Amino acid sequence: MAVQNGPTHGATRTILDDMVGVGDCVLLDPLTEDAFVENLEKRFRAKDVYTYIGNVVVSVNPYKELPIYGKDKIEEYKGKNLYELPPHIYAIADDAYRSMRDKSRDQCIIISGESGAGKTEASKIVMQYVAAVSGKGKDIDRVKEQLLQSNPVLEAFGNAKTLRNDNSSRFGKYMDIEFDFKGDPVGGVVTNYLLEKSRVIFQSKGERNFHMFYQLLSGGPDLLLEELQLTRNANDYTYLKQSGCTNVDTIDDKENFAKTQKAMQVLGFSDEEILGVYKLLAIILKFGNIQFSTFTSKNGMEAVKITQEEAMNDICEVLETKKNELLESLTKRSMVGGRGDQVVTTLDPSTAVYARDALCKAIYSRLFNWVVRVINESIKVKLNPSNKVMGVLDIYGFEIFQKNSFEQFIINYCNEKLQQIFIELTLKEEQEEYVQEGIEWTHIDYFNNAIICDLIEKSNTGVLAMLDEECLRPGKVTDLTFLQKINSHYFISRHPHYDSRTKLKSDKTIPHDCFRLKHYAGDVTYNVNGFIDKNNDLLFRDLSQAMYKCDHLLLKKLFPEGDPKLHNKKRPPTAGSQFKNSIAALMTNLLAKNPNYIRTIKPNDFKKPDEFEEDIVRHQVRYLGLLENVRVRRAGYAFRQLYELCLQRYKMLCPQTWPNWHGPAKTGVTQLLSYKAIPAKEYAFGRTKIFIRNPRTLFDLEEWRRQKMEDIATIIQKMFRGWKQWRWYQEQRNAAIVVQKRTRGYQARQNYLKQKAAAIMIASYWRGTVARKEYKRLQYEKKLLWAVVVIKKFFIGWRVRKEYRKKFRSNAGPKVLAFLIRRLQVKYLMNVRANLPSMSPLDKSWPECTPLRKEANEELRQIFVKWRAMKYRGKFDENTRHRIGEKVSASNLFKDKKELYPPSVAVPFEGDYVRIKNNIKYKRAAQETNDQHVQFCDVLAKLNRSNGKAVNQLFVLSTSSIQLMDSKTLERKYRIPLSEITSLSVSPYNDGLFALHLNKTNPNNKKGDFLFVSAKVVEAVTKLHRCIQQATNKAITVEINSKFPLHFNGSQIQLNYQIIDKNSTRPEPVCKRKGSRFDVVV
């Protein structure tokens, strides 16, 4: 058991390797208290704070951070066997966790030890380990977070600074963590034991009240403190200041407040509940400040009153209750008299203070229980209840003080019970193993403490039963009557573990008001003072009723017995019996599980690192019963190990088993032990394990092994060196071979390449020579062939000429030439005929010809064009011919000279735009002047000669004259015979202005030249030109210029154009006369 690797783990490393002192105290030899403490010290100094006793971990508080925790270490210990690595809480936790997960065995980890020895830290290490190695996932992580967050809340409410420990747990805690079949945590349950509630009202010098009070005052926001009517200064509160210690260097209350509040939120405390909790803490502090004084009441009786009544207003406001009722409950006491009627008595100041303190203690302890209930509600398993549980018990260790009271009695009783479990389970396991292995059961010499448990808890006769009996007894009951009672009790007084002054009259170490119990861990003298009171644990009914009446959120839940409707006169169970019951439940719970122990020890009283005070440790070793532990553990055989592993470890001690044993392992071990001449009584053979009675034997084996290992090491060294040299030689040889191989290969390759290149060269020269020879031959052949053909041709020519010379006449040459020329001309004309262009005058195409016929070709083309035009014209009627004639005239006059011309080409010249030819009145008038053949008629603008202003007039051009008429009345204004017109002038621009220059010599024309503007200027001028030519048989000039002279009333005027917008398409120009200038702006 002590040194054992699982058969599945082939590793041979054990805690026996690299061990400082003895890693497992089961192997201590000799087994004495001195050796035990010395071993712990040796290991402590080497920073090995953990030591095993079998599978129990003894942990010595290092009081400093050691690099043996954290993720990496957890990984190191994960899945390893207990003895594979140095002792550690992780190893125990891993063993327990895997046993629970893989073998479905519920586990419990029992952590015990003195205050400040590191129990709570150890429990957190266990929880962190389990959280780290178990599965992950959203829900699992939430559960883990809640389980871990329960610690700060419980510590805030249940821990306090004491002289021994700055974070001392003032309650016992057992937490069951529940896991699903995969080993993932799904929830848990916390059970709390016996909170030290007296701390609420009193703390020794240098100690503090529970952390939560200081956290609230330091960390609570201003608004909250205002609402609670609290000040930040802890010295303002009697319950906090009396010990003279409010601040602790190692504690940051403000930061812890935030942590606690966050943890409460994670655990599902609502905001109102958290505020309700703060309110209760506040009123406890306020109650603490209340003082009482006496006065004489109206009926002359002494009575008590609260000195600062106004302080009560704040309390009542926070508690949401009536002041009177609260005052009454604090200063008076009502009792049911003998005849059932109610009797009210006033309290004296000391009783009032006692009642007030009792109330505060009750509020706090009940509040604590309520907090635990809420935590449990939050972490309880929500889905299918699981069946795998790991419990962690962080409970107060054995306590022996100068003065031991009821609390120590209860705590030590609890430790007796735990020792009982330890003995029962360990021995059971031991026995089971012996039976399994077929080893004969030998008597084990150890102390069984069941007898002490009986002394305390036996019903009807135990000390607790006697205490209860005394508490319930009518008549005057005091602590001393209780002592007398147990002193005279037949069972207790004669019990070997009970002593008192009455029993041992001469023993002055036992005072008269004390009794002494001989616990398994040492003798403890208890002072009976306060036993009755603490066991009764009663609160005046008036107070619980007053609390019940408050409207505060939690008080009705905390004081259910205050409900006036309840008439339960039954006394509540005493503190002793309650504790006994809860411990019995705990024991049942633990007994159903596989126990794992962590025993914590503190090395000094000053919380100092690196200080190991032997006496202090010895004291703890004694009362923790650690030697008892070892003894029980070692009962029978100290050491056992599987045959295979034993053989593996020690086979080098015997030539038959070294280096390999091929037979059954058991026979090998037998060989080995007999070879080493170990006496037969020192060991026993089990079915699978060898059992060694004495650690000495094991150490002998270890020592021989160590010596042998040195020899083996030399052999290994020798072999290794030889092997190394051999390897070196092999490597060198191989390297040389490789180099040689490579060089030869390289040379051969180079050689080959040279030969190959030479062969190719020779071959190519040879092929070249052959090819050149062949080429020359072919060339010669070709020349011969050509010569043959030439000779043949000449010969044939010569023969033909000779043959036909006589048949040709001398002029045959010119004839042949004329014939050839004719043939070529015919060919040309045939080509022209075949490729003649179409009949459209627009078609400009003409067949191509050789340069020889260029001239003839051009002539032919012109003939064709003219002919085609003639044919085209031949198709016109008279009208069309006339119209075309006009268009041709317009072209002759204006093409490329006036900008207005191009747009006019496509517009037909209509001539009579106002249909005047059909006008009867005109017809009639025209007959007289021979103006009936109208050529052009339109309304156009006549420009005034004096200012250039335009006046619309009807312009009628006939074959003989121009008439200007009123456009509406057709009244004739002017008639200008065409013969009078000498010339016409227009501009080259886009405008429609034209001038008629008249014969100056005719006196009829004395007004001078006319200026008109018409959009149809091209048509008007063209027609005018043609009509004048027809009428006079001579062509007048049409001047196109940007300036021209005008004659108005006998004087010469110069008309000038000014161009502003060259692209304007407006035909009407802006005209202005200025003296002898006439400006036209276009």
Ligand SMILES: Nc1ncnc2c1ncn2[C@@H]1O[C@H](COP(=O)(O)OP(=O)(O)OP(=O)(O)O)[C@@H](O)[C@H]1O
């Ligand atoms: N493993 C450890 N490594 C470093 N310091 C430790 C370790 N264990 C305990 N301590 C230190 O010792 C102090 C007391 O430890 P802890 O509160 O666990 O004692 P305890 O046994 O629970 O005491 P109590 O019975 O008063 O609650 C811790 O606050 C811490 O400073």
Ligand SMILES: [Mg+2]
């Ligand atoms: Mg603790």
